[in-house]
Amino acid sequence: MRGSCLCGGVSFELEGEMRDPIACHCSQCRKTSGHYRAATAVPFDKLKVHSDSSLAWYRSSDYAQRGFCNKCGSSLFWKMEGEDTISIGAGALEAPTDFKIKTHIFTEDKGDYYEIEEGPEQLAKY
Template identity: 35%
Template sequence: MNGQCVCGETIFEVELKNHDVHVCHCSICRRQTSGVIMTIDVEQGSLKFLKQDHLSVYNSSAWGERGFCNVCGTTLFWRTKDQNYCNINVFSLNEQPKDLNLDMEIYIDCKPEFYAFENSTKKLTEADVVALFNAESSDQN
């Protein structure tokens, strides 16, 4: 699948792991997007940039980094620094699969009270997410 930023200065191709969409309610995603970000997991190593002169990567935590176009500001991906896990902004795809499924909400304990999604999803707290990534990094060592 192909995707890009709003202005077209950053273009990529990627292989999706599945069609499950995840929502992040963490304070960084909410500040970065003025809402939530909806992402989809990609196959490890499949995110390839075809045009990347304006791709920037921000080290957002001890174990994660965010990619964005430094011309238009489009959020493109979040990945672990070891690049064992990566997801992309589902709306950066040129065409979304027809069978997308809103599957999970993470950092649910950080979600403001004034909004909620109607459908039922798996819900992970900040502690759940941190434990998940700490367990994965321990498995790698």
């Protein structure tokens, strides 16, 4: 499956199986994406970056960093230190994805301007 940022400065391909997206409602994800963030994940070695001329990383906590395009601002990746997987923003992937939201996490931190749809599992924390 292929994906990219809005301007095309970062393009990539994912190989193998991907999990259905987890929707994160934590304040960091909401601030970096403008809303909650839905992301799939793959083992790090299954992410093949074809173009990274504008890829930048921001250490958003003691345990994780976020990859984004420093030209168009697209939020693309989330990587936890010491883990062998990487999360990829589902919105950066080319359709069709055939994804369905699997779980909502950090729901106790969600924005006050929306409600979470019923159906997928909801976890106050993760």
